[in-house]
Amino acid sequence: MSTYYNPADLAKFGNITEWQPEMGNKFFAYYAEVFKEGALTEREKALIALAVAHAVQCPxxxxAYTTDSLQKGADExxxxxxxxxxxxxxxGAALVHGVQMMNKAKELSM
Amino acid sequence: MTKSLLARQAPLADTAYQLTVLTQAEAAGAQLPAFAHRLRESGLLPLQPTKLGVMQINVGKMCNQVCKHCHVDAGPDRTEIMTRETMQLCLDALAQTAIPVVDLTGGAPEMNPDFRWLVEQISALGRQIIVRCNLTIIVANPKYHDLPAFFARHRVRVVSSLPHFAAGRTDAQRGDGVFGRSIRALKMLNEVGYGVEGSGLTLDLVYNPAGAFMPGSQVGLEREFKQRLGREHGVVFNNLLTITNLPVSRFLEYLLESGNYESYMQKLVAAYNPVAAANVMCRSTLSIGWDGQLYDCDFNQMLELPVASPVRHIRDFHETTLAGRAIVINQHCYGCTAGAGSSCGGTTT
Known part of the structure; x- marks a missing residue:
């Protein structure tokens, strides 16, 4: 079955440098730097990435970050x-805009 | 409790079949190159021993646990254990050498009726002793309750598996209730001074991933384990050793049954690290099976891949002859060369 997402493509992420090496390499160097232990531990960063992965709904x-979180010692x-x-x-991001809706509704209403 | 592969008469109980699985995958795709090929690229073929630093004696396959990832296929139903006569041959060999460390493993080595005698004899030879204690054996039966005191008397370094600080993840790998019993045993070890600063009694924990993934940073996991075990259970220990699971025996069964085999092997291959390859433990270890046969490591032992040397049994031990051998390798060796490397002593880089 043909789908937009293929699990095997994850391992090919690095191939994006083939068509634009300079930007691609800079991105991956930055990426590697971001996930190194710093003020946050590697495990904390993996869990943040896991949360963001769900927010952006990126399969x-x-x-990647389910595996990485497990590797870094996170539990279920x-x-x-x-x-x-x-x-x-x-x-919360959806709901907080309810205030904007309320403001606008009040502005338009008698 | 599940049973060993052998008791279940599972096809993987046959080591020839395990090797077929490992080498078939090699033939199936160019993505899994032969381990020998990678070693050649790293200038390490043939893989040769360095200075012999550890005699690792597997005193038997008998165990009180049946862990899902066990590369020994150990369990209560396994009866193969080392006799005192074979232990004496190990001691005779040891006495001829300056090997500083003797690493006792199993199974649960403490279940061998001659285990304490062996520890006393090695201790008398003045060598450092490591025991790979599964923790639960200490609380399994009153006759084992004094093991912490016995270990302390002989300054044994205790190395114990605890795959996670969360009970669920530990029990998933090692069996229901194992985490709770392990904590009880750790407290008993702490009580006699193990893991306590200034005691000189070393208690190290081993982290094996409870699934088809590689271990993360040894330093980061150690910090997390110390915090969580200290805070939640009042348990202290010295070092955390991270060990990668090798695709052997019951872990191989798990990989195949869960559909993770190919992707796990690809992960190991992709993470091949030439520095870790140069530092593999088999170069400085001699592994002895329950029947006295010699192997390059405990994994080769469980795959029934004996040393490639005229000296194949401990009764014929000859250090110089063994030093001239080429170490036997196969596809499972990728487990020790992935990432930061893996050995019975944790990472190797």
Missing amino acids: YCID AQMMEAVHVAAAIKG
């Missing part, structure tokens, strides 16, 4: 809490 990222509860953080922010 490649969910695959931590991973699901990270997903709830993403869900809370996404839900």
Whole structure:
């Protein structure tokens, strides 16, 4: 079956440098730097990435950062809490615009 | 409790079949190159021993646990254990050499009735002893409750598996209730001084991933384990050793049954690290099976791949002859060369 997403493509991510090496290489160097241990641990960064992966609904990222979170020692509860953080922010982002809606409705109403 | 592959008469109980699976995948696609090919590229073929630093004695396959990832296919139904006569041959060989460390493994080595005698004899030879203790054996039966004191008396370095600080992830790999019993045993070890700063008694934990993924940073995981075990259970330990699961025996069965085999092998191959390859433990280890046969490592032992040397049994031990051998390799070796490397002592780079 032909689909837009193929799991095997994740391993080919690096191939994007073939058509634009300079930008691609800079991106991957930056990417590697971002995920190194710093003020945040590698595990904390993996969990943030996992949450963002769900927020942007990227199947490649969910695959990659589920694996990475497990490798970095996260357990199921931590991973699901990270997903709830993403869900809370996404839900909250929708709901907080309710204030804008209320403002506009009041502006238009007698 | 599940049973060993052997007790279930599973096809993978046959090591020839395991090797067929490992080498067929090699033939199936160019993405899984032969391990020998990668070693040649790294200038390491034939792989030769360096200085012999560890005699690793597997005193038997008998165990009180049946872990899903066990490369030994150990369990309560396994009866192959080393006799005192074979232990004596190991001691005779040891006495001829300056090998500083003897690493006792199994199974649960403590279940061998001559285990304590062996520890006492090695101790008398003045060598450092490591015991690969599965923790739960200490609380399995009153006759084992004094093991922490016994270990302390002989300054044994205790190395114990605890794949996760979360009970669920540990029990998924090692069996229901194992985490709770392991914590009880760790507290008993702590009580006699193991893992306690200044005691000189070393307690190291081993982290094996509970699934088809590689271990993360040893330093990062150690910090996390220390925080969580300390905070939640009041347990202390010295070092965390991260070990990659090799596609052998029950872990191979898990990979095949869960559909993860190919992707796991690809991960290992992609993570091949020439520095880790140069530092593989088989170069400085001699592995002895329960029946006295010699191997390059415990994994080769479980795959029944004996040393490529005229000296194949501990009764014929000859250090110089063994030093001239080429180490036997196969596709499972990718497990020790992936990422930061893996050995019975954790990462190798």
